Amino acid sequence: MARAQPPAPAGVHYRIAAPDPRNHLFQVTLTVAQPAAAQELVLPVWIPGSYLVREFARHLQGLQARQGRKACAITQIDKHRWRVDCLPGKPLELRYAVLAHDDSVRTAWLDSTRAFFNGTSLCLRVEGQSAQPCSMDIDAPELIADSADWYCATALIPQKVNAHGFGRYGAQDYDHLVDCPVEMGPFWSARFTACGVPHRIVVAGAPASFDGQRLVQDMRRICETTIRFWHGEGPAPFDNYLFLLNVVNEGFGGLEHRNSTALICGRRDLPRLGEAKLTEGYTTLLGLVSHEYFHAWNVKRLRPAAFTQYDYTQENYTQMLWFFEGFTSYYDDLLLRRAELIDHASYLKLLTKAVQQVLQTPGRAVQTVAQASFDAWIRYYRPDAHTPNSTVSYYTKGALVALCLDLSLRREGRTTLDDVLRTLWQRSAGGPMDEALLREVLQDLGGRSFDAELDAWVHSTAELPLAELLQAHGMALQSDTPQPAQRLGLRVTEGSAVLVKTVLRGGLAEQAGMAPGDEWLGIEVQGQGWRITQLDDLALYAGKATQVTALVSRDRRLLRLPLALQRPTGSKHKASAPEQPDTVTLAITDAARAARWLDGH
Incomplete structure (x- = not known):
């Protein structure tokens, strides 16, 4: 290079x-x-x-x-x-x-x-x-x-x-x-070397409790693992790399560049002096670092053919963000596991979160992930209350497409998704590529065509075969008891009242007539009225009742909405999108088989 x-x-x-x-x-x-x-x-x-x-x-x-x-x-x-x-x-x-x-x-x-x-x-x-x-x-x-x-x-x-x-x-x-x-x-600044490449990290706004040494050590492991993923013992495609981290009260995100990245996180996400515990916030920050660093290969160099030359004056359309963002999202947490920064259980918890996010998005039955990629300019960065009902995230579903491809390739025993990405890098000379090249490499390395899988998983709204593929690798995708919001088909904020943000398509809340922006004040059950401030209050006040009346404020008008708390047995109701699924969990059933995938063997 x-x-x-x-x-x-x-x-x-x-x-x-x-x-x-x-x-x-x-x-x-x-x-x-x-x-x-x-x-x-x-x-x-x-x-x-x-x-x-x-x-x-x-x-x-x-x-x-x-x-x-x-x-x-x-x-x-x-x-x-x-x-x-x-x-x-x-x-x-x-x-x-x-x-x-x-x-x-x-x-x-x-x-x-x-x-x-x-x-x-x-x-x-x-x-x-x-x-x-x-x-x-x-x-x-x-x-x-x-x-x-x-x-x-x-x-x-x-x-x-x-x-x-x-x-x-x-x-x-x-x-x-x-x-x-x-x-x-x-700002605070430190330098380290990963696989012979000088790296620098700059942190603005960190509090006195910030453990910079721990962050540097963990970032070095991420960088070394990523460079070796792509090149083995070969050189990285850049002479140096710079991380710019802005620390704020609340915030999260990143933007990739060819040999640098700009990141933002909350102060509570930073590692703290004297604390060895890997908090959820710090794990999320390390995943962000891993994601943006992986982008130095996947999207900044190996990139959509439509991005061969950026046109800064207008939208640059591509149907492949499911690959460039989604596959990066698959590997960001997986490389934390391979760098031994998190254990198997922690990784599966992160994967479960991604699976649930897709399963709890009715829009997955409305728009393909390729269409979602093309529409990023008008949908992903302009979300509204109805977004989950009309589209799906090319980040999270794209990550699950990568998971399904990886597990399919590993089950057949000829190759892995790791090898596919490295071959794409070689054949494109670390430059522009299109979906045809991906299909070509999958066939060459996998020994057969994977067109049917890509057509179903990327270009249709068919469900992904997650349970089947996970089972083949020693893991079980199991249903769990849904939380109240999931059972009702709602996304809310809670405080002095329950504020409805999103009403998911086909859910019980939609059947009751709830709408985004409603302030859910209370319920009536068995002739008594109760004030609620969080959804957990439903179990307290409704008891075993299967039907209540929701008291809702909409545009300062008080409404009484009949709300079923569960679907009737044998109900013939058919939603226009998949019914809201139960919460799922991932459990390891064969540790040896699971480890071969999780540890990259």
Whole structure:
């Protein structure tokens, strides 16, 4: 795999400054050495890895252009494109500001405690020159009392930077520039080596209880396990890697890049000094690290053919997010097990959660996972109360498709999904691929066509054969007693009252006439009225009753809705989607067979 080379001298240069972080404005100066006569400039409308048109241009303001002392007229062409009336070949300077007040991994943030940005939010693309080398000066923010404690971290190529990381960086082209997020502030930082590759982790906002040494040790094991998964003893496809972790009160997510990732987690998810217990929150954080790191191979290099060249001006459609996000979701927790960070029981608990999430989504009978991938731009990132009834997550169902393929391949004994991914990497040269190549590799390594399986599991709404395949590998998928919300077909928030968020298709709550936004105040049973604040109150007040009256507030109107607490025996009711299943559990029935899969043998 070719290594990144230092960029040639840049004809496009950006300067990023923050003279007053209190106003949350980054000041950007863009210099184009050789502009066209009517130079066009474009700001992206989305960021790769997050499939939603976010309209970053709405945060850009005060755009001005000059050539020497002469101001140049600017014409806005559309919502994110401008044309500058300038002389060709004479250096053109543009100045503008960008509002940065989104504390996520997707855009930009600036205040007196921390600064962060993605190039897609700040950097206008110079039309006709996006394939040329470019450079960026990053200035330390001003008017900050503890600015001497501020540092800068990015995966861009350092050209002339000071000990704190501020100064000039280079990029091979515009894609490279905007694929390297930048973190600034008084952050905690550490370095480690995994399979000979230098890695760095930066953590912003961590409390004094943070056990950084433990996080570094665990991340090293994840990185080494992942590199060896893809390459054995061979080299990784990058010279270095950077983790940027923003720690907040509540939050979770990540965004992948070619040799870095931006992550966000809650403070309670971090490992704590003096505590050896692997908490649920910390396990989730390690799974996030594993997921985004795996993406350095699967989606950033091995990627949909539709992403061969990103079009930043509009949606980039693909039906294969079930593979690139779903298969990554399958391996993120599985590699935690193979890195021996979690045991078999902990992994099966995580897998059970994914299985239940799909089984409790009526939309799996409405939309295929391939269709869900294509519709990510209008569905996944724009969920509403009815989303679970109309679509399915390409993350979770995609992970279960990967599970089914892996278990099918292992049962037949010729190959594994591990080998399939590595062969895809080799045949695509770590680059674009399509579903036809996946089918080809499955047939070559599996000894038969797997078209029927992919057609059923990916391109139809047929149920996945989870129980059968798990049983063949020493595990039983068993029904368990459903929780009240699952039994009723509801998703709610609980507090002073029960607030209905989602009414699942075909459930008892839908039959009663409940709707999203309802405030469920209480029940009437056997002539008595009871106030409820959580669904567990139903068992307390309803006793053995199978029918109650739900007292609901909707738009300040009080409604009395007849609610069955269970389906009548022999009911002929047929829902328009699969009935809400019971909770499921996974149990190991043959430890030796289960271990061969779980441990990657």
